[in-house]
Amino acid sequence: xxxxxxxxxxxxxxxxxxxxxxxxxxxxxxxxxxxxxxxxxxxxxxxxxxxxxxxxxxxxxxxxxxxxxxxxxxxxxxxxxxxxxxxxxxxxxxxxxxxxxxxxxxxxxxxxx
Amino acid sequence: xxxxxxxxxxxxxxxxxxxxxxxxxxxxxxxxxxxxxxxxxxxxxxxxxxxxxxxxxxxxxxxxxxxxxxxxxxxxxxxxxxxxxxxxxxxxxxxxxxxxxxxxxxxxxxxxx
DNA sequence: TGAGCTATCTTGCATTACAATATACTCAGC
DNA sequence: GCTGAGTATATTGTAATGCAAGATAGCTCA
Numbered sequence: 001x002x003x004x005x006x007x008x009x010x011x012x013x014x015x016x017x018x019x020x021x022x023x024x025x026x027x028x029x030x031x032x033x034x035x036x037x038x039x040x041x042x043x044x045x046x047x048x049x050x051x052x053x054x055x056x057x058x059x060x061x062x063x064x065x066x067x068x069x070x071x072x073x074x075x076x077x078x079x080x081x082x083x084x085x086x087x088x089x090x091x092x093x094x095x096x097x098x099x100x101x102x103x104x105x106x107x108x109x110x111x112x113x
Numbered sequence: 114x115x116x117x118x119x120x121x122x123x124x125x126x127x128x129x130x131x132x133x134x135x136x137x138x139x140x141x142x143x144x145x146x147x148x149x150x151x152x153x154x155x156x157x158x159x160x161x162x163x164x165x166x167x168x169x170x171x172x173x174x175x176x177x178x179x180x181x182x183x184x185x186x187x188x189x190x191x192x193x194x195x196x197x198x199x200x201x202x203x204x205x206x207x208x209x210x211x212x213x214x215x216x217x218x219x220x221x222x223x224x225x226x
Numbered sequence: 227t228g229a230g231c232t233a234t235c236t237t238g239c240a241t242t243a244c245a246a247t248a249t250a251c252t253c254a255g256c
Numbered sequence: 257g258c259t260g261a262g263t264a265t266a267t268t269g270t271a272a273t274g275c276a277a278g279a280t281a282g283c284t285c286a
Contacts, residue, residue, distance in 0.1 A: 001204070001207075002204050002207050002208050002211075003122055003204055004122075004240095004241085004273090004274045004275065005121045005122030005241060005242070005273095005274080006121070006122030006123060006204060006205070006208055007122075007208070007273090007274065008118045008119070008121040008122065008241090008242085008243095008272075008273055008274065009116055009117075009118030009119030009120075009121065009272090009273085010119060010208065010212065011273085011274075012273090014211075014212060014215055017215050017216065017219050018215065020219050021218060021219050025233080025234090026233075026234070026235095027232065027233050027234080036211045036214050036215050037207060037210060037211035037214065038208075038211045041274085041275090042274085042275055042276075043233085043234075043235080043275095044235095044236090044237095044274075044275045044276060044277075044278095045273085045274050045275055047233095047234060047235055047236085048235085048236085048273080048274085048275095049273085049274085050234095051235085052273090066232080066233080066282090066283085067283085068231085068232065068282095068283065068284080069231070069232035069233055069281095069282060069283050069284090070232065070233045070234075070280095070281060070282040070283075071233080071234090071281095071282085072232090072233070072234090073233085073234070089216065091114070091115050091116055091119060092119070092212065094114075094115050094150065095115050095119055095120070095123065095151075096209065097150060098115075098127075098149045098150035098151045099123065099127060099205065101149050101150065102127055102130050102131065102149050103130065103202065105134060106130050106133050106134050117242090117243045117244065117271095117272085118242095118243080118272060118273070120242090120243065121241080121242055121243065121272090121273085121274095122241090122242080124242085124243075125242090138264080138265090139264075139265065139266095140263065140264050140265080154243085154244090155243085155244055155245075156244095156264085156265075156266085157243075157244045157245060157246075157247095157266095157267090157268095158242085158243050158244055160264095160265060160266055160267085161242080161243085161244095161266085161267085162242085162243085163265095164266080165242090179251085179252090179263080179264080180252085181251095181252065181253085181262085181263065182250090182251055182252060182253095182262070182263035182264055183249095183250055183251040183252080183263065183264045183265075184250095184251080184264075184265085185263090185264065185265090186264085186265070
């Protein structure tokens with residue numbers, strides 16, 4: 001299981017990524033995150049996050065009726081959101097490289113001693 | 114630059130990893146993190162983190178004199194700390210795989226056909 | 227009527243990176 | 257001796273964010 005602290009900062013970018021694939025809504029996003037292996041991301045996490053992203057201009061929302069339940073709030077990326085996704089991916093790679101370098105050093109031989 | 118929120122949870126495991134390579138102290142750890150590409154991790158981050166890890170039994174500390182400044186507090190991993198490092202690595206891989214899977218999907222093929 | 231699934235939102239809490247600040251030791255230059 | 261720079265540790269308070277818990281509401285089916 002992924003500890004909640006480790007999701008901080010990463011989750012936001014991943015939600016942007018999911019929306020960039022296709023317009024979608026909170027409930028489905030939480031199910032997709034689970035399918036990708038992030039574990040159960042609860043509503044108390046997902047909805048505040050979406051509202052935050054809408055408020056700062058990364059997302060644009062439209063309500064649409066559903067045949068199987070209450071109205072859904074569909075989100076789409078704005079240009080700001082696309083830029084944020086790009087930034088996220090860049091930062092994530094930076095972190096990933098740093099961690100990877102460190103883990104290589106403790107596994108194999110020590111490289112610089 | 115890696116945003117601070119994205120470091121949460123990850124930094125702790127990385128500090129354990131650095132100490133597992135060799136007993137070391139706070140000031141040097143912050144320099145090593147910088148060398149690995151994590152950016153500047155300030156004292157206000159590193160010392161509380163080390164005290165937390167010492168308090169919950171992951172680290173054991175011993176003071177040693179230095180020839181060039183005040184006493185250094187050297188940290189070493191306890192068995193608990195080694196287990197925590199293993200856990201961290203496992204969780205990190207889980208997150209990494211999830212993010213990677215997602216990023217592949219938005220780049221190449223669409224999954225919604 | 228009520229159970230169960232779908233769907234959104236809010237409140238309050240815990241964790242943690244970080245800025246700012248305080249303390250203290252060693253050494254070089256004056 | 258005094259002062260400032262570099263080394264080294266610690267504390268306080270703040271901001272960000274994942275999440276539990278709970279409220280609200282609509283749909284379907286028995």
